[in-house]
Amino acid sequence: MIKAKIVGAGGYGGVGLAELLTGHPDVEITALVAKENTGQPISAMYPHLEGFLDRVVAAPGTADADAPCDVVFMATPDRVGMTLAQAELDRGARIIDYSGDFRFNTPDAYADYAGRIGLDSTHLAGDLLPESVYGLTELHREEIASAHIVGNPGCFAVSCILGLAPAVKHQLVQPDSLICDSKTGVSGAGKKPGPAFHYPARYENMNAYRLTGHQHVCEIEREAGLLAGADLKVTFTAQVAPMTRGILTCIYGTLTNPISEQDIFDLYSEFYRDETFVRIYGGDAGIGTVHARGTNRCLLVVSVDERTNRLRIVSHIDNLLKGQAGSAVQNMNVMFGLPETAGLDRPGMYP
Numbered sequence: 001m002i003k004a005k006i007v008g009a010g011g012y013g014g015v016g017l018a019e020l021l022t023g024h025p026d027v028e029i030t031a032l033v034a035k036e037n038t039g040q041p042i043s044a045m046y047p048h049l050e051g052f053l054d055r056v057v058a059a060p061g062t063a064d065a066d067a068p069c070d071v072v073f074m075a076t077p078d079r080v081g082m083t084l085a086q087a088e089l090d091r092g093a094r095i096i097d098y099s100g101d102f103r104f105n106t107p108d109a110y111a112d113y114a115g116r117i118g119l120d121s122t123h124l125a126g127d128l129l130p131e132s133v134y135g136l137t138e139l140h141r142e143e144i145a146s147a148h149i150v151g152n153p154g155c156f157a158v159s160c161i162l163g164l165a166p167a168v169k170h171q172l173v174q175p176d177s178l179i180c181d182s183k184t185g186v187s188g189a190g191k192k193p194g195p196a197f198h199y200p201a202r203y204e205n206m207n208a209y210r211l212t213g214h215q216h217v218c219e220i221e222r223e224a225g226l227l228a229g230a231d232l233k234v235t236f237t238a239q240v241a242p243m244t245r246g247i248l249t250c251i252y253g254t255l256t257n258p259i260s261e262q263d264i265f266d267l268y269s270e271f272y273r274d275e276t277f278v279r280i281y282g283g284d285a286g287i288g289t290v291h292a293r294g295t296n297r298c299l300l301v302v303s304v305d306e307r308t309n310r311l312r313i314v315s316h317i318d319n320l321l322k323g324q325a326g327s328a329v330q331n332m333n334v335m336f337g338l339p340e341t342a343g344l345d346r347p348g349m350y351p
Contacts, residue, residue, distance in 0.1 A: 001028040002336055005067075005093070007084065008075035009057055010034040011191045013098050015046050016325030017073050022052045024329070024343030026336075032057045033065045069093055071332055074101075075325075078117070082125040085149060089128075094335055095149045096328045101125075102132035102151035103219060116215040135331045136161060137340070138275050139223065144334045152331065155323025156182050156238060157219040159249040162278060162298045163315035164220070166271035168228040172264070173253030173311055178234045180220065182249040183241040185289075188319050208239045245320050246289030251313040261304040264311065268302050276341055277322065277330070283312075292316040294348035296326030318348075 004021055008014045009032035021027045032042055038059040043050040045057070058064035072088045074081035074097040081097035088095055095102075104110045106129060111121035123129060133147040134140055136158065144150055153161070160180045167173050183206070189197050196202075217236045225232045241248075265282055272278040277296050281287050283303035292299050301314040317323050326344055333340050 002026055002071060002332075003028055003030040003069040004332075005029075005031040005033065005069045005072045006075055007033045007060075007065075007072060008077075008080070008098070009042060010036055010045060011075055012187055012320055013075035013324050014073075015042070015049075016320050017075060017328060018042060018046075018049060018053050020325055020329050020343050022049070023346075026338055026342060027332075029053065029055060030069050031055075031064055031067055033060055035060065066091075071096065071335070073328055073332075074098055078114075078119055079124070082123060082128075085125050085128055089148060094147070096135065096152055096331055096335075097149070098152050098324060098328065100151070100154070100215060102129070102149050103134055103153065104151070105129050105132060109218070109222075113215050113218045116210075116213045116218070134219070134223070135327060136223065137327065137330045137334055138162065138272070138278060139165065139227075141334055144331055145337070147335060150331050150335070152324070152328050154216040154219055155184065155188060155247060155317070155319040156214070156216040156236075156249070157223070158323050158327065159247045159298065159315040159317045160216075160220045160234070160236070160251065161223045163249060163251045163300055163313040164224050165227055166268045167253060167311055167313070168224045168232065169271070170267060171228065172256060172259065172267075174256055175228065175230060175232050177252070177254035178224070178232065179252040180234055180236045180249055181239075181252075182237065182247060183239045184247045184319055185243040185245040186240060187245045188240070188247075188323075202240070202242050204242060206239055206241050208237055210238055214238050243289070245318055246293055247315075247317050247319045247323060248289050249315040251311075251315060253311045255304070255309050255311055258306075258309060259304065261302065264304055265302045268300060272300075277344075287314070287316060289316050289318075290348075290350060292318050292322070292348065293350075294318060294321065295346070296322050296330060296344045297348075298322055
């Protein structure tokens, strides 16, 4: 059994991992670490885990928190993972980090990301950045398999990159025409309450935010550019929708040459032919965020607006699963040579 530690076990990302790993056939959760609600079972904080996971949450720096394990999930905010990574590597663990700490391979690339969200641009473990691998499994499976540090992708980035990848790889769209319009559920803001996420402020209300530059754009442009073999710029708009979980991203790009919707559908289907967690649908499919909820799947609806000669891809994911905990478990499976679907091969919830 793989021994797993979850740091940041009390947040949505941590409990999402706990839910998945309790049903994983090859994993034993040996430590739960958090700053709050320590000394009590995690099931006291999340009663739905009672009988499935009753392990006591340990405080940072305690013997339980520092015990060696095989894999450490850093379900933590930015700049936490970079302070803990070296010690965990020294204890023999492999690391999967939720934040932006290890999504980039150079200090300059990290600084660009950090500056967009007002963080210190100095990476505290810069010597580890060249070792890190970007954790979008569908595009970096081979590198992830041998990695000791994986930077889990941002939730918006997952929905955008998977939707863009075949189009930019095959140069179907004009590189200066790319638009990603994304809407997310309120859980994307995390567990801690704030005035903007108080129920009366969110109910029947939608708004765009970080219009001056969202941090996930760094990932989207880099990955799309690698696929295209050229620098790409993307107009990205993030919006909060009055729902708990899910991301819907509408992707637009002007077609380089006229092409039928069927041909686009066939190209996308071929690109993702061997990907269990990516599903392709035609433009008339009745797919919505509810159909991705509770799954590690990305559901892509392919459409061509012949009148304007534009490609339109509608990408659906669960922001807490494929956008977070599900991708982390998928990466772990690849890192340890397990079936990629282990602990993840399950339907969602409907309605």
